[in-house]
Amino acid sequence: MPSAIELKKLESLAMGEKEFKMRECFYRLFKIADGDKTIVFIPALSKVFYVDSKVATALPDFVSTNQPAPKKEMIILPNYLFTNATLLLTNRCNLRCVYCFGDFGGPISRIISMPIQTAYAAIDFILNNAQQLPGRRVRVVMFGGEPTLAWETLVKTTIYLRQKASDVNIQSAATITTNGCFSKERAIWLAKYMDNILLSIDGPKDLHNAHRNGSFARVFDTAKTIYTVAPQKLSFRITVSAFSVDRLPEIAMFLGSNFPGRRQGYEPIFAMGRIGYNQCSMPPAPELFFKKFLEAAKIAKQFKSTTRISVLKLEKREDLTFCGASGNNFMVTYDDRVLACHRMAEIEGVGSLFRYGRFNPHTNTFEFDDAKYQFLKRLTINDIPECRNCFAQHSCRGDCPATKAMLYPADFWKKPSYRCEAIREFTKIALRHILEHSKEGLVL
Secondary structure (H helix, E strand, C coil): CCCHHHHHHHHHHHHCHHHHCCCCEEEECEEEEECCEEEEEEHHHCEEEEECHHHHHHCCCEEEECCCCCCCCCCCCCCCCCCEEEEECECCCCCCCCCCCCCCCCCCCCCCECCHHHHHHHHHHHHHHHCCCCCCEEEEEEECCCHHHHHHHHHHHHHHHHHHHHHCCCEEEEEEEECCCCCHHHHHHHHHHCCEEEEECCCCHHHHHHHCCCCHHHHHHHHHHHHHHCHHHEEEEEEECCCCHHHHHHHHHHHHHHCCCCCEEEEECCCCCCCCCCHHHCCCCHHHHHHHHHHHHHHHHHCCCCEECCCCCCCCCCCCCCCCCCCCCCEECCCCEEECCHHHCCCCHHHHHHEEEEEECCCCEEEECHHHHHHHHCCCHHHCHHHCCCCCHHHHCCCCHHHHHHHCCCCHHHCCCCCHHHHHHHHHHHHHHHHHHCCCCECC
16 A cells, blocks of 8 residues: 555646645546556546556545636526527428437428517527626527528527627627528528527538438538638538448548538437438447547548537536536527427427426516426436446536436436446547547547
8 A cells, every 4th residue: 555655646646746735626536447557537627647557556536636626617507597598490491301309391280480579588588697697698599490491580589689789788699500401692691690500411412411301412502601701600510320420530521621620510319309210310329439430530630620529528527417408508499488408399298397488478578387497407417326436427427318318208317328338438438539649629
């Protein structure tokens, strides 16, 4: 057993002499076997390094530093004091993608677009909240269905946001998630007036068309138009199926060569909505998906592009929640419901657990179900026993609660991810990647 002095030297090695001078803050240290070496990982300090087995055995389970870790976690706001809003402007869609989580684009009994009163009220609500908080900024995400199919509402809402925010000296951001199937004129307008445009594109022509209703030519032209007008505003969402997973490096090459410097976000198909009809609508094997993602990251790096994935968030330090569904999301639907997760807009049963309010057009106010809201705020890794001693806890934070709700409706908040072992192995490989290639190419 090493002496106290030896342990201090080892701790000092782990943190650096400067941080070790005062013993104030303690952080968990994980030791991960990796061949004849050990990866030492301190998530709260974003430190990772290799040691030999002798040093690893001697290292303690906690290390100390003289100052708290930098705060980069998701800020937990007071109840209902939202400053960001996602507006699901319509349930209409001009595509019928094979994996759509909401089954949009199919036969809908009633096409609904958000009343302008609802959109304006949501903006007034978050602006009023922002005036009570430091930072004084708001953000609105235009979503759907396909939000550009409610074009008049989208334009009026954006103009209203800018004007009202300026009136009260609040910074505003407007962003959109879109399928890119609209005119060049609309693409230019979005490039000028949106702060970020997240465009869904699943790779080269054959892959994209197999997934997204033969829309490649239109989407690629839209991407080129936006990239020409405002390249810094463009980013990509790539949905990965069992059909496309082997070709992730090729997708990264295609996007990187055509749109260098732009972020590429990769996510597997989720187990909800319109899935399971063929290989294009089936989720990929988790192990293969993570392997191919890291191969894609190396290629994207060559084009100064970065890659991201939702379960690799190693620098979110003390965040115990997977996403804003845990009490931070304020998402308003086309029919005036308030959601914590947009994927639950068209899901019955467990979907109701993620709906915690409504807009009342008669009083022009938002009304909340506090019992549901408080339940959502408890969706953290604290209730998942398997997460407590897992070195990947700061990476996946229990994984997507909506997906788990579909798989384990009775007690999903207590369940680890369905791909837990794959995430652990992926996190280990990602840490090795960082040690060997640095963080370049990855969004952490």
